[in-house]
Amino acid sequence: MKTAKDLKIPFTWEQRRPIFMDRFFYIPSHYDYKQETIPFFQKTQPIIIEYCSGNGQWIGDRALQNPEINWIAVDKRFERARKVWLKTYRENIPNLTVVCGEASTFTKFYAPQAEEIYVNFPDPWPKLRHAKNRLIQVEFLNDLLKILKPHGRATCVTDDATYATQMMEEFSKCPEWKKLFHLNQWPDYGKSFFNDLWEKRGRTFHYLSFEKI
Numbered sequence: 001m002k003t004a005k006d007l008k009i010p011f012t013w014e015q016r017r018p019i020f021m022d023r024f025f026y027i028p029s030h031y032d033y034k035q036e037t038i039p040f041f042q043k044t045q046p047i048i049i050e051y052c053s054g055n056g057q058w059i060g061d062r063a064l065q066n067p068e069i070n071w072i073a074v075d076k077r078f079e080r081a082r083k084v085w086l087k088t089y090r091e092n093i094p095n096l097t098v099v100c101g102e103a104s105t106f107t108k109f110y111a112p113q114a115e116e117i118y119v120n121f122p123d124p125w126p127k128l129r130h131a132k133n134r135l136i137q138v139e140f141l142n143d144l145l146k147i148l149k150p151h152g153r154a155t156c157v158t159d160d161a162t163y164a165t166q167m168m169e170e171f172s173k174c175p176e177w178k179k180l181f182h183l184n185q186w187p188d189y190g191k192s193f194f195n196d197l198w199e200k201r202g203r204t205f206h207y208l209s210f211e212k213i
Helices: 057-063 077-090 102-108 130-135 138-147 161-171 194-202
Strands: 020-021 022-025 049-053 070-075 096-100 114-120 149-156 177-183 206-212
Touching: 020 077, 022 077, 057 070, 057 077, 057 096, 057 114, 070 077, 096 206, 102 138, 114 138, 138 149, 138 161, 149 161, 161 177, 161 206
Parallel strands: 022 096, 049 070, 049 114, 070 096, 114 149
Antiparallel strands: 020 022, 149 206, 177 206
């Protein structure tokens, strides 16, 4: 059985580089990135990407329920990404690969073509002076358009009303995105750590879905 000790970054800071190993793709920070095709899966199937995967509950459940699809979980924190990687072995999920790195870097340089994209509970950076750090901004949305297949969908979920408003504003700046819906409830959407946490605290959720046109 795989343990956390089985996944370590195998080089020093000076030797750092992007590396794909055993269903895990590591993207170091502050690196001279270049466009590269990564063999994320042995089996050719449609691909769906989830950003901000946390401990992997949502995407792990989806991957188990849909073995005919390849799933990619993206999270920038190594500890979280490693938890998802362990989940792929403990629950035998061969159609799930984990990416540890910045979402924008992965999307711009390494992401494969995807059928759908999900962004689940991204950091809202609630203080106004930190809002520039939010993931959902025009540059990132334009990069998503490059990897998303025609008529593919992007769904964002947040419990932060201010961030939800900004998400809609940022999508509206890109004419290639068409808004499909904004829901506050989606009973069969699936569970995750942050979903359960904010649900217990009585937060209102915002499910925003857009289509590439």
